[in-house]
Amino acid sequence: MTRYNEQEKNLKTATPLIFLYDASGNQTFTSAGAFHVWDTIEIKTSDFTYTADTNRIYCGNTINGIYKITFNCSFLDSDEESSVVVSQIFKNGTAVTGSSVADGGVSYNQAGYYSQSITYFLYLTKGDYIQLYTYAPGSSYTIYSLSDTSRIAIEFIPMQGWNNSAGGQTNYKGGVMR
Numbered sequence: 001m002t003r004y005n006e007q008e009k010n011l012k013t014a015t016p017l018i019f020l021y022d023a024s025g026n027q028t029f030t031s032a033g034a035f036h037v038w039d040t041i042e043i044k045t046s047d048f049t050y051t052a053d054t055n056r057i058y059c060g061n062t063i064n065g066i067y068k069i070t071f072n073c074s075f076l077d078s079d080e081e082s083s084v085v086v087s088q089i090f091k092n093g094t095a096v097t098g099s100s101v102a103d104g105g106v107s108y109n110q111a112g113y114y115s116q117s118i119t120y121f122l123y124l125t126k127g128d129y130i131q132l133y134t135y136a137p138g139s140s141y142t143i144y145s146l147s148d149t150s151r152i153a154i155e156f157i158p159m160q161g162w163n164n165s166a167g168g169q170t171n172y173k174g175g176v177m178r
Helices: none
Strands: 017-021 040-044 057-059 065-077 083-091 101-105 112-124 129-135 143-145 151-156
Touching: 057 151, 065 083, 065 129, 083 112, 101 112, 129 151
Parallel strands: none
Antiparallel strands: 017 040, 017 151, 057 129, 065 112, 065 143, 065 151, 083 101, 083 129
C-alpha cells in the first residue's frame, strides 16, 4: 500500500525529522533482549544518519536541542502463558531513565498480542545516537514484532520563542535568541 505519491515523499522539511518503520517485521525478542532495526526509511532529513537494518539513529546535525521521540510496535507472543514485554529508549548505549513502557497479559491456549507506544522528549547534540531495546523479562518464550507496526519518529522541537498573535512567526523576546 502506497501512502504518499512520489512528489509528496520528496518534500524537504526545514525541521530535522526522521521516520522509520519495519515493513518485514518478525524481529525476535527474548528475555535477553535485542535492539529494534528498521528496514524502511520513509522520511529522513540530512540532520540524521541511519542505514537500513541497523539499530542506531545518529543525530548528525549541528542543532543541539530537545527532540520528540515517538515509538510504536505491536508484538505477537507464541507462548500460551502469562507474558510481559518491556521496551525502552537508549541514548549513546545507555538506558534513558523514565522512557520504558511495559505491556503484559495472560493468554491461555492462544497467542497473545501486545501493543506499545512511547513518547519522550530528549536533549540531543551532534553525534548522539538513539536505539530502542525490547525484552521479555523472566521468560523463556519468544515474542515477534508484527510487520509494519514497529516505527520510530524523531523530530526537533524549535524553542526560539513564539507570538500567538503573529500567525506562528518566530519571535525573539527582547531581541535575544534563546
